[in-house]
Amino acid sequence: MHAQYEIQGGDFTKAGLASSEVKKMLKQLNLDPKIIKRIAVAMYEAEVNVVAHAYHGIMDIELNTEKIIIKVQDTGPGIADIDKAMEEGFSTASKEVREMGFGAGMGLPNIKKNADELILNSKINKGTEVKLVFYLNHQ
Amino acid sequence: MNIITIIDKLGLTQLSEIFNPEQEINGGYTSDLLSDVMGNASEGEVWITMQTHKNIIAVASLKELAAIIIVNNHKPEKDTIEAAEKEQIPLLGTNNGAFEISGEIYNLLK
Numbered sequence: 723m724h725a726q727y728e729i730q731g732g733d734f735t736k737a738g739l740a741s742s743e744v745k746k747m748l749k750q751l752n753l754d755p756k757i758i759k760r761i762a763v764a765m766y767e768a769e770v771n772v773v774a775h776a777y778h779g780i781m782d783i784e785l786n787t788e789k790i791i792i793k794v795q796d797t798g799p800g801i802a803d804i805d806k807a808m809e810e811g812f813s814t815a816s817k818e819v820r821e822m823g824f825g826a827g828m829g830l831p832n833i834k835k836n837a838d839e840l841i842l843n844s845k846i847n848k849g850t851e852v853k854l855v856f857y858l859n860h861q
Numbered sequence: 862m863n864i865i866t867i868i869d870k871l872g873l874t875q876l877s878e879i880f881n882p883e884q885e886i887n888g889g890y891t892s893d894l895l896s897d898v899m900g901n902a903s904e905g906e907v908w909i910t911m912q913t914h915k916n917i918i919a920v921a922s923l924k925e926l927a928a929i930i931i932v933n934n935h936k937p938e939k940d941t942i943e944a945a946e947k948e949q950i951p952l953l954g955t956n957n958g959a960f961e962i963s964g965e966i967y968n969l970l971k
Contacts, residue, residue: 735940738919745923762923763899770895823912828896835900 723786729772729779731798734822737773740781741766744792751785753858760836761790761856767829768794768852774819775799776849789838792854801844808834808842862886862969864928864951867907871965873930874954876937877945884951886927888970891963895920902926907966909959913937918944918952926950932959 725747727740745762765781772779776798784791801807808830815825834840839855865882868875890902891909895916898908904925910917913935921929928951931937937945937952945952955962 735915737916738923741923742919759904759924766899766919766923767896822914822916823893823895823910824916826894826896828894828900832896832900 723784725783727781727783729769729781729794729796731772731775731777731779731796734773737770738766741769744781744783747783748790753790757856757858761792761854764833764836764840764854764856765792765794767832768792768854770824771829771850771852772796772798774815774824787858789858790856792856794852794854795849796851797849800846800848800850801842802846804842804844864907867928867966867969868951868953870969871955871962875951876931876954877942877950877952879946880928880949880951884927886966886970889963889966890926891959898926899924909963909966911935911959913941915941915944917941918948918950921950922948928953930955930962932957932962 729740748758776796779794779796782793806812810831811827813825813827819825837854838857841853844850864884864886886907887905889907892898893910893912898920902924905927907928908926909930911932913931917929930953932955934956
């Protein structure tokens, strides 16, 4: 199964919409609620990262009996220092974004905690690709 | 304890109208950082915050939180109320600050 959603950079009024849609779809497929909870946290954070930092993004969902892969690709400024970005508390978010309660430097750490695999590729001034893998029969 | 009992006992203002009054509350989480709530709150908890924008509903819905209480008499934006009613998440208000209301709810639930 395959699905795709668009994410608009900078548009906080729609942040979380793609994640909500995917979550509804996964619930209808009767996946383990514990896995759905982990997926919801990780994909929401990936979606918000696009909204807060990038210009435009695509969220791709691929699902088979074994695993679910969520790929979020954006066009945007890219991440200068991935190791630094993975640190809890580090953020390059603007003051406005922080005042809304985003940009606490917890997004990528939240993704790491909840996904079974996180693969992050980024090119400066091009964009970022975040690949999340969740194994469905994993304990 | 269900949400309508908590609303009555603490004199909370109902900022949204469409929700299940029998919704059970099994705890609470107090934070103004959305990723903190995403990472650390649990299903069925009431979220205490001063954030009033629409994104709090997306967070509450994705985390299946039981309700949101906005502190210090802050008023939510109109689209926040609309989103709350669409998702049927009780959006409540209090004149108290986060410390007082968290303490009161803690005492009610312990």
